[in-house]
Amino acid sequence: QKHLTTKEIGKNIIHFNSIDSTNSYAKGIADKTPSGTLIISEEQLSGRGRLGREWESPKGDGIWMTLILKPKFPPSEGGKLTQIAAASVWQGINKVLGLKSLIKWPNDIVINGKKVCGILTEMSAELNQLHYLIVGIGINVNNEAFHNTIADKATSLFLEKGEKINRRALLCEILNAFELLYDSFVKEGTLKESLNICRNNSAILGKEVIIQQGANQAKAKAVDITEEGLLEVLTEEGKKTEILTGEVSIRGE
Ligand code: ATP
Ligand code: BTN
The missing domain is CATH 2.30.30.100 (SH3 type barrels.)
Structure with missing residues (x-):
């Protein structure tokens, strides 16, 4: 399936050739942007990872994106979005490439022990009110190599599959999966389906x-x-x- 079938997720897309960080940009516009808006860039000049780390985001090689979401639930639920995002990326990789990746709780997707995707969920809340959530997803898609410092820890879908990947097809699959998992979370309040995926394809459970x-x-x-x-x-x-x-x-x- 190469098409976006979503109603909300990714219906509004803001695309850049270059930007500092899609997460940072999303923060700046989130208040005046509808829920489901997707920010995506061909490259990031200062992509951010967890714990203040840098995220290598070279031009044209990856999917560097951020979803802005405005669900009506308490800020304490925010972290769950990382599990939903991880499950969606896992499904996308599985469907489009036929590769079984593993989810390394809380926010990484790995193949053969190396990181292929990282997720950075951030939020803005005041008292007990959530203003917005931003879910940043970085996927190494067609990268041919990485900088020395992370070469032994990072991989790309191209390196694992041995062929170049159609980023658009993968993106659509991930967004379609995300909307289904997100909707069921918003409606039922449980992470059920996302958890099934995260548990059954975990890199760490039992270890x-x-x-x-x-x-x-x-x-x-x-x-x-x-x-x-x-x-x-x-x-x-x-x-x-x-x-x-x-x-x-x-x-x-
Ligand atoms: P986390 O705490 O997020 O799980 P980690 O230290 O377990 O991170 P590793 O997989 O051990 O992560 O190492 C990967 C390191 O390389 C991380 O510090 C990660 O932020 C960094 N990195 C930067 N850019 C990339 C990228 N494009 N792909 C993979 N890793 C990257
Ligand atoms: C991590 O594993 O530490 C999380 C990495 C998150 C990277 C993505 S790329 C798109 C979005 N914009 C950023 O600056 N970071 C996230």
Whole structure:
């Protein structure tokens, strides 16, 4: 399916040849832009990753995009959008390329242990009112190589599949999937379908992981992703706890 079949998601598209960051741009216009608006750019001059990292976004190689959403739910639900986005990208990659990627909770998609997509969800809220959510998605699509510093951690769909990928077809598939998963979340209030995908295609469930929180590190076993979209782990002391997406990095053993 090469067409967009959505009613809201991506109906309004703002396309750039070059921009600093689609997330930053989205923040600037979100208040006066309808929900579902998509910002997409051929390149980003200062693409941002989680925890203040830089996101390499070379011209024409990737899908560097941000969705602006204005759902009517409390700010505490915001993080769940990352799970919805991850499930949508997983579906898109699976349908268009026939590749089985893995979702590395909370916000990465990996193939053969290397990162092919990262998601950065940000929000603006005041008191208990959500103004908007912005869901930034960066997918390495046709990149032929990466800078030295990330070459051993990053990959692209082209490198994994061995052929150039039609970005438009992939984009449509992801947006179509996103709208279905997002709608069911907004209507039913549960992450059900997204969680199925995130659980069944997880890079970390059942495995030993290292949880890095600021300067602290702890070993644990990843056991489940909860209905709230949190990671449930079993600590070395045998205690079950839930990890918030915020400031953690998960590393495989
Ligand atoms: P996270 O905390 O988001 O899971 P990480 O440290 O686990 O990140 P890794 O997969 O270990 O991530 O390493 C990838 C590193 O390279 C990250 O710091 C990521 O932000 C950075 N990076 C920058 N640009 C890209 C890109 N285009 N593709 C993949 N990784 C990138
Ligand atoms: C991460 O893995 O740390 C998240 C990476 C998110 C990158 C995307 S690319 C489009 C959007 N604009 C940005 O500046 N960042 C996100």
